[in-house]
Amino acid sequence: MKELSLNILDIVENSIKSGAKNINLEIEEDNEKDFLIITVKDDGKGMDNEFVRIIFDPFTTTSTNKKVGLGLPLLRESAENCGGGIEIQSEKGKGTIVVVKFKHSHIDRPPMGDLASTILTIIATNPEINFLYVHKVNEKVFKLSTKEIREIVGDMAALRDVTILKWLGDYVRENIKTLYGGEENGKN
Numbered sequence: 001m002k003e004l005s006l007n008i009l010d011i012v013e014n015s016i017k018s019g020a021k022n023i024n025l026e027i028e029e030d031n032e033k034d035f036l037i038i039t040v041k042d043d044g045k046g047m048d049n050e051f052v053r054i055i056f057d058p059f060t061t062t063s064t065n066k067k068v069g070l071g072l073p074l075l076r077e078s079a080e081n082c083g084g085g086i087e088i089q090s091e092k093g094k095g096t097i098v099v100v101k102f103k104h105s106h107i108d109r110p111p112m113g114d115l116a117s118t119i120l121t122i123i124a125t126n127p128e129i130n131f132l133y134v135h136k137v138n139e140k141v142f143k144l145s146t147k148e149i150r151e152i153v154g155d156m157a158a159l160r161d162v163t164i165l166k167w168l169g170d171y172v173r174e175n176i177k178t179l180y181g182g183e184e185n186g187k188n
């Protein structure tokens with residue numbers, strides 16, 4: 001069973017490989033309505049309908065160094081086993097939206113894992129991408145935009161600076177903790 005933060009990294013990596021310049025990640029958790037929804041929206045090269053229809057086939061991949069693409073098929077299985085599912089909308093030349101839904105309290109729902117590290121990895125390895133991360137947990141919201149950070153600190157090079165990345169890592173970690181009511185990786 002894969003932690004959700006690693007699934008999120010997979011989905012975002014697909015967006016990066018598709019040449020996206022803008023990637024929005026939204027995570028919405030609601031304990032009352034009992035759902036956890038992950039949405040990744042990109043403005044990459046997109047896919048035509050025919051490709052989207054076969055995307056959950058393990059042999060569907062455009063990767064040149066391997067013959068199977070298991071990211072999306074395994075994620076679908078995991079979501080469907082947890083009272084949810086996955087939906088992909090894409091338009092060639094425009095971009096893609098991936099929505100993954102889980103029943104929050106489902107016994108088999110994978111834990112979130114180290115989301116702060118995932119967010120930092122995405123930012124540190126792709127400083128030129130406008131990455132927007134919005135995370136809602138019940139009534140609380142945390143939002144981080146690399147476009148805004150770049151505007152504040154002046155340039156893109158800053159997102160390669162270890163001191164700034166270290167600060168950013170602590171900032172994201174603290175805010176995620178607050179979202180979960182002060183508990184690390186709050187498995188609530």
Ligand SMILES: Nc1ncnc2c1ncn2[C@@H]1O[C@H](COP(=O)(O)OP(=O)(O)O)[C@@H](O)[C@H]1O
Nearest residue numbers: 014015018046060061062063069070071072096
């Ligand atoms: N956001 C996206 N934009 C464009 N193509 C995508 C996107 N996500 C997935 N794909 C296509 O679907 C294929 C399968 O994805 P995945 O299951 O993650 O396997 P892999 O990434 O290992 O190939 C990718 O190879 C890629 O061609």
Ligand SMILES: [Mg+2]
Nearest residue numbers: 010014071072
């Ligand atoms: Mg992939």
